[in-house]
Amino acid sequence: MRAKLDRLLFGDNQFFGVNHMSEDKARAQAMRFRDAAAVMEVLDAALDAGVRTFMCTTHDRISAICDRMRANPERYKEFTFYPSMPYAHKYANAVTEEGMLGALRRFLPDEGRFSAILRGGMAVARKDLEGMAAPLMDAEMKMFRGLSTPVIFLQNIVVDLLLGLGAKQAFRIFADQVRDRYHAEPGFITMNMPRLLPVLEEVGIDNPIICANINKLGFRMSGGLEANERVLRSGRFRAIAMSVFASGAIPPEEAIKWVCGQPNIAAIVFGASRGANIRHTCELVNRYWPAAGQERRALSAGTV
Amino acid sequence: MVRIAVAGLGKMGISHLSILKAHIDVDVVSVCDTAQYLLDILNKNTGVNVHSDFSRMLDEASPAAVVLATPSAHHYEMATTALDRGISVFCEKPLTLAPDQSAELAALARSREVMHQVGYHYRFTSTFREVKRLIEADAIGQITHVLAEAYGPVVLRPKGSTWRSRRSTGGGCLYDYAAHPINLLNWYFGMPAHVGGTSIGKVFSRDTDDEVYSTLYYDRPAGLTAQLSVNWCDESQRKMTTKLTLWGTRGRISADRQEVQAYLREPCGTLPDYQQGWNMRSTTHLAAPVSFYLRGEEYSAQLDHFVAAVAGRRPGGESCFESATQTDRVIAMLLADDSCDRRPDATAAKGVSRFFAKAPVPFFSRQA
Known part of the structure; x- marks a missing residue:
């Protein structure tokens, strides 16, 4: 299956106190969004502006959002989630607390085969890795039960860690599991887009969905702007641009105008804390990326 | 290669x-x-x-x-x-x-x-490097006080069973967290002459420390003091947050991993890019791109520095063993000064010897 991507996706950094420019701003946002109701208010504003896809980390707090959406299926029938897993801090903290072995034991089912592997009593085959991935992924996906999740992302720390290590087959395992178990399309978030694309192609993931920093400043576009522009021009993947404003370092109009001028951008993911900012971003995208505007106007009018 | x-x-x-x-x-x-x-x-x-x-x-x-x-x-x-x-x-x-x-x-x-x-990666973090540049340019005059803080959500309940949960094996807030702001102070100001009012305490841990507070006194710059405030049981932090605030006769600088905020009472001749009053610089502008990114530019930058030095392409020398030895000396000074054994629930933590009386098992001779 091939998911049709909306061209404007809503991100979640602002809800969890992530801001690359300022810790103060990040904390102010974390305070503002301490209740699910405050998050819902912004998601509602996004939906009313025609932005109906929420790309979110599998953070525990998202489950409250999922509950609210399940409780009002009529209102949210068009709404879709693009989960991004795993929520890495959870695992990193477990490793600090219990060590690598303890953390694996905590998150993996207590079956003979796993404990034999962890004791070093058994070699690890590919099917074992698949067997390990499945319960971990199920745990992350549990909160989205009954909701639409047409694309599921592997989160950037994990993607880039595996990419650096050269554990290429892990991407294939993730992609296969996403397709087989959740009937969704795999996506990959990375800070190293030019390096990731050939690796995904090598393991047979064609025309992949890759979400990466694409911004006028070149902020966290590893390998340099030029290498990033070169792979974008190749058109061999569906690029989702994130960090287009570089956490506010680029003025909105300048940022959107630039990113809409890049070749082969399939979608933009952006975060905002207020309805007015969401509407402003939608207006800018309508202006500089007219095809996207038509699509969203049709959606708002209920014709899609 | x-x-x-x-x-x-x-x-x-x-x-x-x-x-x-x-x-x-x-x-x-x-x-x-x-x-x-x-x-x-x-x-x-x-x-x-x-x-x-x-x-x-x-x-x-x-x-x-x-x-x-x-x-x-x-x-x-x-x-x-x-x-x-x-x-x-x-x-x-x-x-x-x-x-x-x-x-x-x-x-x-x-x-x-x-x-x-x-691996003191903060020396390769763009914002803390910028602070170094500002200090060397004398941007805020004579520095009289520094507040060096680090907080994070590592130990949030009374458990833990790895080497990180025992001070004898190098675990604890002092070695794991406090070492970072101490190392930044070493980088900027060298060694303190003495330390005082040290409190190395427990919150949840049984065999190590969870919080470190102390005052560091410097002879150079004359009269400089630094306060260290470190706690790794702080769930309000999403991850480790290190923050420095420096007060000088001509202004104030604060910096964390994301941002530098500098208030200059007057323009500084050697810093034409900084103006009188508030100046903000964030990592989005300061960080130099790396060829491969994982978790933060600083992790790649520090290894790049090392690799280039080993290859003989660049001199290297940043965060060398001598500089790290200074940090270990300050840690030993804090342990010697620690007065937290006055607390009713704390085990005596006076002196280093108590924790190292028994030599650890060599890593490479242990069986898997």
Whole structure:
């Protein structure tokens, strides 16, 4: 299956106190969004502006959002989630607390085969890795039960860690599991887009969905702007641009105008804390990326 | 190509391994750990050579440099083993748990004329580098006080069973967290003359410390004091947050990993890019791009610095063993000054010797 991507996706950094420019701003946002109701208010504003896809980390707090959406299926029938897993801090903290072995034991089912592997009593085959991935992924996906999740992302720390290590087959395992178990399309978030694309192609993931920093400043576009522009021009993947404003370092109009001028951008993911900012971003995208505007106007009018 | 081996596949070791394997000038010749299942998974899925014995790895894989990311109590012996063979060493922090051993390693590395670096990555964080530039440009005049803080959500309940939960093996807020702001203070101002009012306390941990507070007194700059405030039981932080605030006769600077905020009472001739009043610089503008990114530019930048030095392309020397020895000395001063044994629930933590009476089991002689 091939998911049709909306061209404007809503991100979640602002809800969890992530801001690359300022810790103060990040904390102010974390305070503002301490209740699910405050998050819902912004998601509602996004939906009313025609932005109906929420790309979110599998953070525990998202489950409250999922509950609210399940409780009002009529209102949210068009709404879709693009989960991004795993929520890495959870695992990193477990490793600090219990060590690598303890953390694996905590998150993996207590079956003979796993404990034999962890004791070093058994070699690890590919099917074992698949067997390990499945319960971990199920745990992350549990909160989205009954909701639409047409694309599921592997989160950037994990993607880039595996990419650096050269554990290429892990991407294939993730992609296969996403397709087989959740009937969704795999996506990959990375800070190293030019390096990731050939690796995904090598393991047979064609025309992949890759979400990466694409911004006028070149902020966290590893390998340099030029290498990033070169792979974008190749058109061999569906690029989702994130960090287009570089956490506010680029003025909105300048940022959107630039990113809409890049070749082969399939979608933009952006975060905002207020309805007015969401509407402003939608207006800018309508202006500089007219095809996207038509699509969203049709959606708002209920014709899609 | 620089031949590098990695020892220790915990959080930092795997992260270093990933960055090094992605580095175009590096050939990762082998990795070493005591956990056979990890070696097995890595070997099968990444093709990297593996060893479970450190000395054998050095002999068989003949690396030019080794990255040590093993529990801190093993650093001294493993670094000595590598340096004795003329192998350059990048060691995770703290360098050792006893400053005299750190000084010994620094002298050994010098005599062997090999590269040596410790993983104090904040020295490669763009904002803290900017603070260094501002201090050297005399942007805020004579600095009279620094508040050096680090908070994070590591220990949030009374449990934990790894080496990180015992001070005797190098675990605890002092070695793990406080070492970072102390190291930044060393970088900016060198060694304090003495420390006072130290309180190294427990919140949840049984066998180590969870919070560190102290005042550091400096002779140079004359009259400078620094307050250290560190706590790793702070769930309000999403992850480790290190923050410095510096007060000077001509202004104030505060900095964390994301941002520098500098208030200059008057323009500074050597800093034409800074104006009178508030100046903000964020990592989005300051950070130099890296060729491969994992978790933060600073992790790639510090390894890049080391690799270039080993290859002889650049001089290196940032975060060298001598500088890390200063940090270990300050940690020892804090332990000696600690007055938290006045607390009813605290075990006496006076002096270092109590914790190191028993030598740790060498990492490379343990069985997986």
